[in-house]
Amino acid sequence: MENLIIKGSHGDFFMPDINFNAESGILEISGESYLEDTAKFYAPILKWLREYIKIAHGQIIINIKLTYFNTSSSRSILDILYIIKDFEDNKGDVIVNWFYNGEDTEIEEEVEDFMIDTGLKINLIKFDEDEM
């Protein structure tokens, strides 16, 4: 399966970078996610992921490094996590890491809400902005 790489945009339309590696099972979402049609942006990502979990064996590691996402994007992130949960429920091995930089005081609640909804365990990891 081909890797899914989408270069995010940081001009007028803040869309994240997507780097999903089919071979290593490491899936990364980083940057900011708001503006534009979020559902349209995430549709091919969800499609890729649904195909991928059918053929994936071994471990999936998903690393989310979003410094900001709007509520519309959070729906799509939830959809991604539901698919990952499907994989886990079918005996897949999953690690979900959520990286945050400490400026957004609500991120712990946000991540907790994603865990409540999906039933996934999400590791909250603090990082320095310089490492982004």
Add this chain to the structure above:
Amino acid sequence: MKDFNLYEYDKLFSKEIQISYKGPFDKHILTIIGNYIKTIIGDKQTSIKLFKIFIELAQNISYYSSSQSKANDNSGIGILAIREADNKFYLHSGNQVKAEDVFPILDKCEIINSLDREGLREYKRQQRNLPRGEKGGAHIGLIQVALTSANPLDIKVTPINDEYSFFSVTVVVNKDID
């Protein structure tokens, strides 16, 4: 207005107003004002709160205002002002809505204002799990605004005529006193 005098217009604005904008809320405007808020206003955590609230309110105007700009991808037209007073920031946003949409919005705002933080989070999770496109999409934004500001939404509806009303939301952000 026969002789429009910009000075008279300018005098209507108080010194407390940091930013004001009226017009189409397209993505370029959102980006410019959003970046301005992130870099200019207050300390980092306060400016991030204001930025998050601004994006949700501005996107609500953009998608749901009943007055739209044909020249700008039908972006909703509305008005926004950020005011600083009494050690607080006030974010005011307003747009025209169809009279028939007023009651459902007021209903949701009443629910939002009746809930504590845990209740709001639960309400947001519940609304977020509804299929996309279902009416109520805008309310997740308002729930998030209430969560981020940690203050009730101040809602005002002014009838314009039989068909339209003016809907405005004021959100207060306390400056962090650490």
